[in-house]
Amino acid sequence: MTESLLEPNGSRDASGSCAPDSHTVAARLAALSHPARIEILKHLSSSNSCCCREVVDRFDLAQSTVSQHLKILVKAGLVRFEPDRQRSRYAVDRAALADVSASLNALVNSCCSGR
């Protein structure tokens, strides 16, 4: 693994808020850096909770592909997964999503203030 040459870890900025390290932010942004996943997120948010099939029907992607994208979103913590009997239920974790946005905001602010 090629990590550890960057940031000391959990640095705190002047405002006292904890700035997540670059790896964490990068990993979460990576989950958002695919158009299909963004669209899937939008779709999920529009209907509170979806099963995989609904997403497959909406987009022109194979079921296995959609399942993969959902898995990535779940792994990133942006989508909650609840295995129902037959139909799995996927739902946007709005708090987590807001958190990612806040992290990026913090990064941008630190870039704009450090001058």
Add this chain to the structure above:
Amino acid sequence: MTESLLEPNGSRDASGSCAPDSHTVAARLAALSHPARIEILKHLSSSNSCCCREVVDRFDLAQSTVSQHLKILVKAGLVRFEPDRQRSRYAVDRAALADVSASLNALVNSCCSGR
């Protein structure tokens, strides 16, 4: 809420808020989804303008690797590139950075309102 006056690709929906398409957002987020690039951005922002060498000295990465990362950041429009005689100058485009953040904010908001 947020104005993003740039972005030629931004389509304006009925509500007047600018909603960039998924590909655009995804591409810009992809540029941010690497810890080294995030750290490089922070470094650039801390000293207004850098040459490649400065970044190479700061991080434990080969010069070619840093050059690649910088190229990616430039291509994404997050960093401005100005070829000086000998030393290229790289500087954070704070407006573009703020714009990415705003785009993500807009996405999150649309996900949180659509319910």
Add this chain to the structure above:
DNA sequence: ATCGTTTATCGCCGATGGACGATGACCGAA
């Protein structure tokens, strides 16, 4: 002109991503 510095690019390689089809498991209904 020659050397040293800086930079961008090339080629290479291993790892990962993204797409798909096929498969098997699970469940509900007939």
Add this chain to the structure above:
DNA sequence: TTCGGTCATCGTCCATCGGCGATAAACGAT
């Protein structure tokens, strides 16, 4: 039970990423 629908996972294929060293071009200084 059998059938149909849903889902996760596996394996495969191809493209891209991320790292590096090597190289050549451009420039300043000697």
